Amino acid sequence: MSLHVAFCLWGLPDDPAVATAFASDAGFQSVDVRPGYSKLPDAERTLPVTCMAVAHLMPDGALLDAASEPARQIAVKHVRSGIREAQRLGIPDVYLAPPATPDAPAIAAYRESTLTLADEAQRAGIRLGIEHFPGRGLPTVRETLAFIAACGHDNLYLLLDVGHNQIAGESVAESIRAAGDRLQYVHVNDNDAQSDLHLGLLEGVQDEAWVSDALRAVVEAPYNGPVSVEVNMALDDPRASAASSLAIVRRLEPRV
Template sequence: MVSLAFSTNAYTDYSLLEAVERIAGHGYAGVEILGDEPHAYFPSFDEQEIDRLATALADVDVAVANVNANTAMGYYDDAPPTPFFEPSVIRADDSARRWRIEYTKRAIDLAAATGAPAISLTSGQPVPGTEPAEAERLLHESLREILEYADEKGVDVGIEYEPDLLVGETDDVLELVEAVGHDRLGVNLDVGHAAVSGEDVHTAIRRAAGHITGVHLEDIVGGRGGTHYHRIPGEGDLDFRAIFDAFDDVGYDGYATLELYTYPDEPDRAARESFEALARYL
């Protein structure tokens, strides 16, 4: 049976420890850790911070579902207000790509330290001057090193596909998983990303069966082919009954994490209403 989790990336006006406590208070079994500012930005997230996090998790009896290493906004002094994925693992600039690989390893360290089964990572988007074929080569090269490290630590790496990125839909991520051929590589399946890509979400889940390391949940206005803006379940048009039936059909019994970073002013409402909307499907 799927367990519900909630991402701390909705609680960016709160400390990480406050976010964990609030999420647990809404009944969630798991919490996803934002591996970025203002929560766990790894260059400044030291052993003492990890110990405090472990204590907070134990105090409220909640598990870490995933370490979300999709963004690294803390890298920039003037990062834009919307999430983006630079520096990515497909940057042709060797120093920037090296920084991102090491950053991803620190996410793996945090997952191992907290008992999280996986981290999530995006491919990034090819920047001008980097042909898609070269970006794909760089992705494979980066993943080889990341996966070797992940295997040593006992942590899975889920690639989260997203429209307009190099790995942008289910076909892309499954081709990548097959081509790389490493047991630790899988899919962090975001149901909204599948929908806005024009896919049937329940079909995407069934196609990814056996490779799903984690799940992101949100609603999408317009459903299939709809607008990419994460909403509380019930505020959009996704069929969550069909989604949870698909999880059951493929035997997925991991965490499904609400990712509602779009509600920074109302994270408690987002957490509460999401749990109320989805608990019936568990």
């Protein structure tokens, strides 16, 4: 059985309809989207949507970890709207980036926002994930899982990004084992092991053995969701990087 491979539409400098058409033509099986995707006509939404980045396109000054209560509430309202849109579109998973800093006030504010949104998503029948992100308030998988555990909410999960693992020096296989049934979703990309470049697979420091091991860890986990290719729209040719990444997944994925 082959892995289900999705594509993050924000990896192209095109409008969502054009990006969706590319993903379909390239052979991706589903897409990850930003808020507002429901504005596309049904005829242009040609692939299933498996995840929404509900905190993308946040209004200026709005942060889930803001010290200002009004700024935080604007952010919560934005994400709540995204969750409701995801529900209308039948999207099973949505996710958040972590807080900007590990400072205690930021973590506390983010926790309050996240718990509110986890309740909202649960009522909508949608899982809410948190992405680990080097340089931010939850820089590692280990710290993100600890935060999720401390929140004590059964609708909080981990979105794992293998490129972020690479920067943090965390084993993908060990991270997946540690996440267990909290693993919500998986993004795949490459980088220089220092910056979050979102290169295509094998375009940075990865080699085939590293990618193969990461894909095997996904397949062997109690996880049946997609691996989603996330490239940077600023690359010289993000379409080529995306298509190449899909081909690499197909070539290196374990056969089970």
